[in-house]
């Protein structure tokens with residue numbers, strides 16, 4: 850019996866969880882709005898990657914998250930870059946209702962927090 854080596858998709862951001870979080874933070878451009886000066890100065894996530902992720906992930910538009918998750922899934926399933934992108938775009942279209950609901954919830958949360966901050 851021969852063992853066939855199954856190709857793995859590239860691990861973006863390296864082998865550590867922190868590196869992968871930093872890579873994802875950069876993919877979504879969090880450094881551009883990050884409170885940490887070091888991130889803006891280096892034009893990339895350079896502070897506490899997990900803290901940056903926690904601060905900004907929930908604010909990321911749901912369509913981008915759906916597309917990102919579908920793209921990762923498609924690449925892991927072995928699709929080529931173009932096919933993976935097509936699959937991700939199709940997933941975004943299929944998820945229109947979910948995306949609208951989640952974005953409305955986030956907008957409402959922001960409105961409530963702004964109102965609470967204005968009252969204090």
Ligand SMILES: [Zn+2]
Pocket residue numbers: 879880883884885888894895896897901
């Ligand atoms: Zn940052």
